Amino acid sequence: MTQPQHRYDLPRIIFGVLFIATMIIASFWVIQPFILSLAWAAMVVIATWPLLIKLQKLLWGRRSLAVMAMTLLLILLFILPISLMIGSLVDNSGPVIAWASTLGKLHMPEFVWLQSLPMFGDKIYNSYHALVNAGGAALLAKMQPYFGQTATWFVAQAAHIGRLLLHCTLMLLFSVILYARGEQVALGIRHFAVRLGAERGDAAVLLGGQAIRAVALGVVVTALVQSVLGGIGLALSGIPAATWLTVLIFICCVAQLGPLLVLVPAIIWLYWSGDTTWATVLVIWSCVVATLDNVLRPMLIRMGADLPTLLILLGVIGGLLAFGLIGLFIGPVVLAVSYRLLTAWMDEAAKPTTTLQDVARNLEES
Structure with missing residues (x-):
């Protein structure tokens, strides 16, 4: 007895998969700006969930009061310290940039005091200056761009003030929602x-x-x-x-x-x-x-x-x-x-x- 052959509608399957993939990509595109903030909030809520339950028991079983208490705690632990850190970074970013820009003007030290050392002082002094004259300045000049790139990277990270503050605000908002509807x-x-x-x-x-x-x-x-x-x-x-x-x-x-x-x-x-x-x-x-x-x-x-x-x-x-x-x-x-x-x-x-x-x-x- 021959088994009936199943006929697959291949165009229907292809268009169905394409539609699902399009919806997934579009959904990811929409929520992409909030993924980091949501992940941060989820980490905070999962770690502090037992504390929320204890506060709810102490506050007469009211979830709203417990959520308010946890929100104030997050502000004290995250928002205020990060705001102070950002303020300090802004105040001190100018000297860091100025220091990075002067790296190319540095010169190798003379170390004249080496000559006063007994026995081997003059030999060490002459060897050091021979090394400097042979390539010390060139070595410093080659290293300077990497120093500058490193300092520029750190300053660029500190300069993303608006992005960091936005993530902090969204983290606080998402945390409140997750605390209220965690179950x-x-x-x-x-x-x-x-x-x-x-x-x-x-x-x-x-x-x-x-x-x-x-x-x-x-x-x-x-x-x-x-x-x-x-x-x-x-x-x-x-x-x-x-x-x-x-x-x-x-x-x-x-x-x-x-x-x-x-x-x-x-x-x-x-x-x-x-x-x-x-x-x-x-x-x-x-x-x-x-x-x-x-x-x-x-x-x-x-x-x-x-x-x-x-x-x-x-x-x-x-x-x-x-x-x-x-x-x-x-x-x-x-x-x-x-x-x-x-x-x-x-x-x-x-x-x-x-x-x-x-x-x-x-x-x-x-």
Whole structure:
């Protein structure tokens, strides 16, 4: 008995796929200006959702009062610090540009004091000047364009003031909406995930939420606390450009490099300038700030999921290069979610138990 052959309407399928692709591209085009702000807001809401529930219980079960309290908290934690940072960047961008423009006029130092050194002083002095005369100035001239490009890039990132403020405002607006309708939004995302991957899709949503919470609590919150405390120490010690250095501390802490990369040079500068009292105070304060990482991070990571340090470092650097300052938050989250989903998919299969020698022997025999 012959089976009836199904006839496919190929033009109908092609036009259907084209229509769906067109709608997806058009929808992405419409929401593209808001994707970064929405992703930032989603990260903040997922990380702080338990706090919202606790506030709602304390405020007589009123979600509206809890949302208002969380909005004020976000303004204090994000809007005001970023506004102060932008103001400092604007005030200090002129000297940075002027410094970058004078790099090409620098000359190698003479180091005349080398001649006063016993035994080898004259030899070191003559060798140094021979190196300078042979190519030191040319080397500096070749390096100057790269210095200028680096300074220009940082100034360009700081100059995107309107874009950063717009993202902050939209993040606050989206956060309020997600706080108010969080359960409905989460149910919609889970429904879509189940439609795509059944139970695996639902599990992927849970793993993604754990990864976001791990980055927000274990990385960003720890870096925020360390940078604020380090900035307070720098400001009280009289270090110039304390706001800039605070931002740099935050970037180093998010990248898992620690605050000492900024605090140690500041301490050396204080001792060099003769202010030994404040230098000693900053040493003690820096020890407290640096060790805070070992206490605060494990406590916060228990609320999320542990993530590799290299993953966070790549996310911070890549996010900063791809999205600017907002990429400090977006980059690690994207890599963390992808990493958690990938490891969950790999864990569905058993790990190999055979050695490499056995695998090679089997290949030779086959």
